[in-house]
């Protein structure tokens with residue numbers, strides 16, 4: 001925790017996102033610098049980044065290549081309107097992203113965040129069916145515990161209760177299917193669980209047949225691995241079966257790859273890992289190594305072509321976009337990041353370290369309160385027993401203790417999630433999990449899980 005002689009900023013004005021502000025302002029955790037796999041706090045402590053920022057810094061912090069590209073770009077062309085004009089780097093960035101995407105998903109729409117990518121993808125799905133003459137295909141399906149950002153479409157298809165209930169109903173015409181942890185107990189499975197995938201996917205078909213007419217469904221959106229809900233790894237063949245059902249019923253399948261994109265699973269995308277090609281992929285975060293806000297939506301060529309062919313001549317085919325879509329510095333950052341991925345083969349590095357992370361994570365089995373451990377690629381989740389009336393108390397106390405011991409992890413619900421930069425060293429992986437183990441023991445011994453937050 002900060003030492004008393006550190007001069008803290010005025011805490012009155014900034015409303016900190018996704019944070020318990022009263023707790024935070026009483027015990028601020030402030031970084032002043034970052035390099036490689038470490039943050040530096042205001043009181044000059046080094047904190048190992050066990051979460052790649054917010055899952056968004058796969059290439060590690062302080063990359064000179066990106067800083068140079070952004071700085072040069074800012075001095076050359078700072079801005080060009082994304083409205084009847086553009087600039088060459090936007091096309092180059094789109095080409096590079098298209099080349100990085102699974103085959104066929106090569107038409108790219110740029111946004112500024114994961115949330116905007118989700119809204120864009122949902123709007124493209126709805127508009128696509130309209131330009132194809134099917135305006136009645138207007139329902140959106142998501143999953144329980146799905147996280148698709150914070151905008152209205154995203155919280156509507158999303159299924160994290162806490163993110164929805166504060167705001168009432170978001171959008172009508174939305175339904176949710178169950179998530180993998182609901183159907184079969186795969187606790188402590190290493191990697192992808194074997195059981196339950198087909199049955200769970202078949203529930204989707206049953207639901208749209210009995211509660212809806214499948215011809216009214218525009219799209220199904222899923223995260224290949226549910227990240228924010230606490231690292232939920234889909235069972236074998238689940239996504240493949242969802243693909244078959246969507247194809248059979250003419251439903252667009254959207255993979256929200258905001259977390260799973262850019263090497264997190266040891267492949268470029270979750271689509272590559274699970275060998276399933278969706279119709280639309282949303283991404284953000286790792287696209288610019290987290291340093292300039294940018295998201296992208298990749299669609300199959302047929303989807304783009306439907307807009308070009310069926311819209312009236314000279315009409316704006318998709319009346320949608322953002323002032324900062326494809327701003328030059330974001331394009332420069334994306335190209336520099338993709339160069340780093342290509343040069344350093346970061347996806348392969350992630351894949352080669354995933355075994356180390358798996359054994360380190362599962363070494364926590366047997367510690368008090370640990371109910372489940374899940375992992376895939378360079379991600380792991382440690383789930384605690386729920387404490388009645390105190391959701392998240394154990395994970396929050398563990399998170400705080402880890403921070404105090406110099407390791408940054410993420411807490412979400414009753415789960416601690418770990419997703420280090422792909423540049424992490426094996427000994428640093430071990431340190432992350434041994435710190436979590438020490439923190440759990442400390443919290444349990446001290447009874448800190450009773451902490452309010």
Ligand code: PMP
Pocket residue numbers: 112113114115116118147148149150223227228256257258259284285
């Ligand atoms: N979709 C998924 C799957 C995410 O994990 C996130 C962010 N964690 C988002 C969307 C939203 O992204 P952003 O915070 O950039 O809006």
